[in-house]
Amino acid sequence: MRIKQIADMVDECNTVADIGTDHGYVTEIILKRNICKKVIATDLNKGPLENAIKYLTLTGLKDKVEFRQGSGLEVLEPGEADIVIIAGMGGLLINKILRDSPNITDKVNKFVLQPMTAVDKVRKYLFENGYKIESESIVKEYHHYYHILKVVHGFEPIYDDIYLEISQYLLNKKDKLIAEYLNKRIITYKNILDKIQNSRKKELIEKSKLLNSKIEKYEELKLIYDIR
Numbered sequence: 001m002r003i004k005q006i007a008d009m010v011d012e013c014n015t016v017a018d019i020g021t022d023h024g025y026v027t028e029i030i031l032k033r034n035i036c037k038k039v040i041a042t043d044l045n046k047g048p049l050e051n052a053i054k055y056l057t058l059t060g061l062k063d064k065v066e067f068r069q070g071s072g073l074e075v076l077e078p079g080e081a082d083i084v085i086i087a088g089m090g091g092l093l094i095n096k097i098l099r100d101s102p103n104i105t106d107k108v109n110k111f112v113l114q115p116m117t118a119v120d121k122v123r124k125y126l127f128e129n130g131y132k133i134e135s136e137s138i139v140k141e142y143h144h145y146y147h148i149l150k151v152v153h154g155f156e157p158i159y160d161d162i163y164l165e166i167s168q169y170l171l172n173k174k175d176k177l178i179a180e181y182l183n184k185r186i187i188t189y190k191n192i193l194d195k196i197q198n199s200r201k202k203e204l205i206e207k208s209k210l211l212n213s214k215i216e217k218y219e220e221l222k223l224i225y226d227i228r
């Protein structure tokens with residue numbers, strides 16, 4: 001599901017770079033669907049890259065793939081990849097990979113980013129560094145919600161920090177899963193509040209305040225976007 005949805009977010013192009021390819025499954029779908037002509041499949045580590053080489057050889061796709069070992073975008077030449085996919089990594093690592101190679105990111109048309117954690121920090125980095133989210137999707141797999149961001153260069157104002165946590169794009173679309181995700185977060189926060197609200201510890205009093213204000217904001221979003 002997650003892997004397929006990442007591939008769904010990739011537009012037609014000549015060359016896509018699949019950074020941190022691991023097993024090579026995203027690369028496989030892109031080539032089988034003829035979305036892009038060529039994939040540069042990279043990984044920091046030898047083991048995962050060897051797995052990808054083996055798997056993509058077995059599936060008969062190896063000739064359309066260039067394999068490279070190294071960190072982030074450092075293995076690319078400027079202008080080589082039209083689209084860059086960075087999926088299945090922590091949000092902070094994704095930010096670092098983007099930040100470390102401005103000469104490469106400048107020449108990339110689109111990015112498909114799927115952070116496993118800290119999606120709010122990824123959105124913040126994008127908004128503050130000349131990127132704009134063109135579209136988003138969310139997928140649920142084994143009780144986890146994964147956010148997939150299609151990103152281009154540009155500027156987009158953000159009117160409230162709450163949209164770093166909850167995708168405005170998906171709220172506008174009235175996406176079913178974003179409603180579920182929002183409600184789940186409210187329940188999680190309420191459960192935490194139940195456990196800590198009688199505490200007199202200063203840090204827990206602060207935490208209660210923060211959680212209450214988040215719940216209030218989430219409830220507000222439900223009203224604004226007519227989410228039940």
Ligand SMILES: C[S@@+](CC[C@H](N)C(=O)[O-])C[C@H]1O[C@@H](n2cnc3c(N)ncnc32)[C@H](O)[C@@H]1O
Nearest residue numbers: 019020021022043044045048070071072087088
């Ligand atoms: C959990 S896997 C994700 C695989 C695949 N992209 C997906 O979404 O299913 C993360 C992969 O990223 C690789 N990785 C970690 N840090 C990296 C970096 N700085 N540059 C390139 N690859 C990296 C790891 O070796 C691992 O194979």
